[in-house]
Amino acid sequence: MLVDTEKEITKMHRMLYSTRNEIGKTYYRWRQVAVELAGDNVKPLDVSLRAAEVFGKDIGKSFLPRMNWLKGEEGFLMILAKSLAGLWNTEGGLATIEKGEKPGEIKIKCLRDPWPTWAKEYGAPMEEVAVCRERMYQTILEDVSAFMNVPLKIELQKAIARGEGETVMTLSKVE
Amino acid sequence: MAKTLFEWDYADYPGAKTYPHLFKPIQIGNLMVPNRIKYAATEDNLNGHDGFVTDAGVEYMRQRAIGVVGGLCFMQGVYMDPKRQGQGYVGQAACWDDKFIPGLKRICDAIHKAKAVAGFQLMDCGRVGAVEVDYCHGPSAVPQRLRIFKPVEEMTNADVKTMIQQHADAARRGVEAGFDIMEISGIVGYLISNFISSYTNRRTDEYGGDLRGRMQAVVEIIQGVKDVCGSDVPVGIRLCSEELLDDVRGNTPEESMETYKIAEEAGADYISCTLGWQESIYPVISRDIPMGNWIHLAKRAKEHVSIPVQMAYRLFKPELPNEKIGAGELDQWEICRSMIADPHMPKKVAEGKETEIRHCVACNLCLARLFRDAPMTCYINPVCAHEWQQEFANPKPAEEEKEVMIVGAGPAGLECAYMAASRGHEVHVYDKRDVIGGTLNEAKNAPYGDDELWTCIEYQKVMCEKAGVNFHLGTEVTDDLIEDEMPDTVVLATGPAYxxxxxxxxxxxxxxxxxxxxxxxxxxxxxxxxxxxxxxxxxxxxxxxxxxxxxxxxxxxxxxxxxxxxxxxxxxxxxxxxxxxxxxxxxxxxxxxxxxxxxxxxxxxxxxxxxxxxxxxDRGPNESLKKTVQSEGIELFVIGDALIPRNLSSAVHDGYRIGIRL
The missing domain is CATH 3.50.50.60 (FAD/NAD(P)-binding domain)
Incomplete structure (x- = not known):
């Protein structure tokens, strides 16, 4: 066939990376606008956390059609954790899930995250990244918990500000 | 002694002999209904956005009332709250004030004029409501699964009591408007079903908790409505026999059957057996679901209650409901989409004219339009919702008789042919194939129920024969043939060019x-x-x-x-x-x-x-023969896929519109 597959894949790969890069940068450009408009009385971190809530609320809505209790509580939590990890991966992360030490606990681990790099590039604190992700996931879970009538929580266990090394969150039911 | 509103004698109706169980009377409460047929309440978005009844809505119902040949004919469910949180459709009729009574009376009178039993339905759309306001209401603020619906506001205890009273008030208005039978809608995710379901009711007051608690509002509504209706106007309820919400921990089928028993205890005079919610992940009524797939649920319902049980849901033809009524597994045949497709469907059954029925193809276009704030329409019935426009629904005979050549015996050509012929034109249909049906001959072989599309051709064939259409099958129309025949009009319905x-x-x-x-x-x-x-x-x-x-x-x-x-x-x-x-x-x-x-x-x-x-x-318009017709100065119309490749519905609608214009 008259297709140079290596060339086509390279082209797609570049496009994917550029798209991700632009999305990350666009977020920080908007953050800059929001921080400026918010004025000196508002902390930049609060602006970022509010953005995380807005994102989380909308992403949470997109999760609801896929929520399914037919596989039981454990199956439900696994699917939910997969969706949260999948979201991270779509943004350029390298996230996986595994069962936690405690019963009913699932760990979401991310080995690489491009967001701190973008944060640094635009003068935002890299430390913000992990906290904002935690807040975004917590907001997602608000709607999921209310929808399924199962109180859920997600907690940040470990994070390295630069985005290298391992970031760990745990998803579990509130007992 | 049960009250009889209109005398009907089906002895001279051939269909009453073929389907004897459909045409025997039934007592509901203290009302004697002459047959087992019911046009189920169906939203049509034909009323004003202020909730007032319109001419379009009245005429739509008049035709369905004629269709039930003396049976039950329900107008669409009305919303009952002035805040309009219960309104689920932009053109839904309202009943939150006495000012709506005169309009509702017009519909009731139209139904009575056809000697049918007029039904009034109370329908608060609950978590699928609030089409014109920002928040809908429900027993608990459970987030919406589908983005199309508005956020839910949890009703206070006082709100619930107000809502119960609104049902009674609306029922009183319905009785004042002259309706003979009352129905409470508790289906597909509307407010009553929200109260009943463990998925959407997480209340801790007397209207929540266990199943009895979740049914408490329903019980009070039934009792309140019965109080205002008195003994002469029966009160029924539509309830889910299965919610199909296992994935979000809704009620079990056993719990649903328990709700039937509680409704009967509360005084319901009949149960309409339904299933599924708009949020269910399982299909219920689309074409891929076989006919009669759900009829066993009516039998199960009858095992749990002693009042009459009605059911619709993929029962498009009379054989199965007749059989099940005869076997004591169903009491009344509810019809909805089949009478959108052909408002006179049961009448044709009674008259022994089943071949003249335009059958529903279960495409759900009607529902898709309602959910998108558009007036009712039907994929297969071009007249649907145009009943009030006489020039469209009952076109006059042609002023000048023409010789019409229709090229193509597919759904567009056939629809045009019988309409034109019935108006007095001499119509000749040509097709290079030896058979009628055009590309539906092949399309009907697609899986998941597409064979049902062929019912359109069967109907059109009968109508063409009745109207005296001349067929020239196996004849390819060429430039020479057009020049030889020189018809007054040519309609190109040749199908698409691939x-x-x-x-x-x-x-x-x-x-x-x-x-x-x-x-x-x-x-x-x-x-x-x-x-x-x-x-x-x-x-x-x-x-x-x-x-x-x-x-x-x-x-x-x-x-x-x-x-x-x-x-x-x-x-x-x-x-x-x-x-x-x-x-x-x-x-x-x-x-x-x-x-x-x-x-x-x-x-x-x-x-x-x-x-x-x-x-x-992939297809494109078919330009063949167009130039020849135009160069001869012959009147030309291009319809169906030959004009722009679309679907069966567009073919039928194109054919009808040109058929009434010629």
Whole structure:
């Protein structure tokens, strides 16, 4: 066939990376606008956390059609954790899930995250990244918990500000 | 002694002999209903956005009332709260004030004029309501699964009591308007069902908790409505026999049957047996669900209650309800979409004119339009919702009789033919095929219920014969034939022209046409690329996948099946996934090689797909014969896929519109 597959894949790969890069940068450009408009009385971190809530609320809505209790509580939590990890991966992360030490606990681990790099590039604190992700996931879970009538929580266990090394969150039911 | 409103004697109706159980009376409460037929309350979006009844709504109901030949005819459910949180459809009738009574009386009078029993339905749409306001209401603020619906506001205890009273007040207005029977709607995710379901009711007051608690509002509504209706006006309720919400921990079927018993204890005079919610992940009434699939639920309901049980849900033909009523497994045949498609359907059954029924094809276009704030329409019945426009619904005979040549005996041509002939024209239908039906001959072979589409052709054939249409099958219309015949009018209903693949290798012998594949005339390899991602391509892809072939769809449209209405499209998406069909949208075929095809996306990315066969399903307008007709100065109309390739509905509607204009 008259297709140079290596060339086509390279082209797609570049496009994917550029798209991700632009999305990350666009977020920080908007953050800059929001921080400026918010004025000196508002902390930049609060602006970022509010953005995380807005994102989380909308992403949470997109999760609801896929929520399914037919596989039981454990199956439900696994699917939910997969969706949260999948979201991270779509943004350029390298996230996986595994069962936690405690019963009913699932760990979401991310080995690489491009967001701190973008944060640094635009003068935002890299430390913000992990906290904002935690807040975004917590907001997602608000709607999921209310929808399924199962109180859920997600907690940040470990994070390295630069985005290298391992970031760990745990998803579990509130007992 | 039960009250009889209108005397009906079906002795002279041939259908009453064929289907004796459908045409025997039944007592509901203290009311004697002459037969077992019910037009179920159906929203139509034909009323004013202020909730007042319109001429369109009255005439729509008048035709359905004629159709039930003395049976039950329910107007659409009315919303009852002035805040309009319970309003689920922009054109839903309102009943929150006495000012609505005169309009409602017009509908009631129209039903009575047809000697039918007039039914009034109370319907608060709950979590699928608030179509005109920002928040809907419900027992608990459970987030919406589907974005199309508004956020839910939890009702206070006082709100619940007000809502119960609103049902009683609206029922009183319905009685004042003259209605004979009252119904409470508790189906598909509306407010009553929200109270009943463990999925949406998490209240801790007397209106929540266990099943009895969740039914408390329903019990008080039934009792309140019964109080205002008195003993002469029976009160029924529509309730889910299965919610189909296991995935979100809704009620079990056993709990649903318990709700039937509680409703009966509270005084309900009948139960209408329904199933599924709008949020359910299972299909219930689309064409892929076999006819009669759910009828066992009526039998189960009858095992739990002693009051009459009614049911609809894929019961489009009289045989099964007649049999089940005879066997004591059902009491009344509810009809909804079948009477949208043909308002006189049961009347035709009674008159022994079943071949003249225009059958519903279960496409759910009617529902798709209602959910998108558009007036009711029907895929297959062009007159639906136009009943009040006499020139459209009952066109006058032609002022000048013409000789009309219709080229093409597909659904567009046939629809046009019988309409034109019935208005006095001399109509000749030509087709190069030996059979009528056009491309539906092939389309009906697609899986998941597409054989039901053929009922359209069966109906049109009978109507053409009745109207005296002349057929010239096996005759290809040429320029010479047109010049010889010189008709007054030519209608081109030739169907589409199939696209050619304009790419290197476009003359490859591995390319075959969709029609040849669907009629098993073409040899198709094990791996197939379907060129075209509209409905015909999807239908053919599924047909091949069902034979075990590996199919990849490549199409220019941004989304596969964009020409399929949203209430059915989701089914196709699931079936394509289940059958392992890969879909590349927004793509074209860039090259056809010995090994397969090269696909090119909109942004220039190219990749190879191995395949043995390429099926062309992409279509364009058919320009043939147009120039000849125009050069001869003959009046010309182009309809159906020959004009713009669309779907069966457009073909039928085009044909009808031109048929009444000629």
């Amino acid at each position: 696209s050619k693949i304009e790419a290197p290798g476009g003359d490859s012998d591995k390319i075959v046409n969709l029609l040849d594949v669907m009629s098993d005339k073409a040899e198709v390899g094990e791996t197939v690329v379907m060129y075209g991602n509209r409905k015909p391509g999807i239908g053919c892809a599924l047909h091949l996948a069902k034979q075990g072939k590996k199919v990849t769809i490549v199409g220019k449209e941004k989304s596969a099946g964009f020409d399929v209405n949203p209430s059915f499209k989701w089914r196709y998406m699931i079936y394509m996934r289940q059958n392992g069909i890969t879909v590349y949208n927004d793509c074209d075929i860039d090259e056809i090689t010995d090994e397969g095809v090269v696909v090119k996306a909109y942004d220039g990315i190219r990749w190879p797909i191995k395949c043995d066969t390429v099926v062309v399903s």
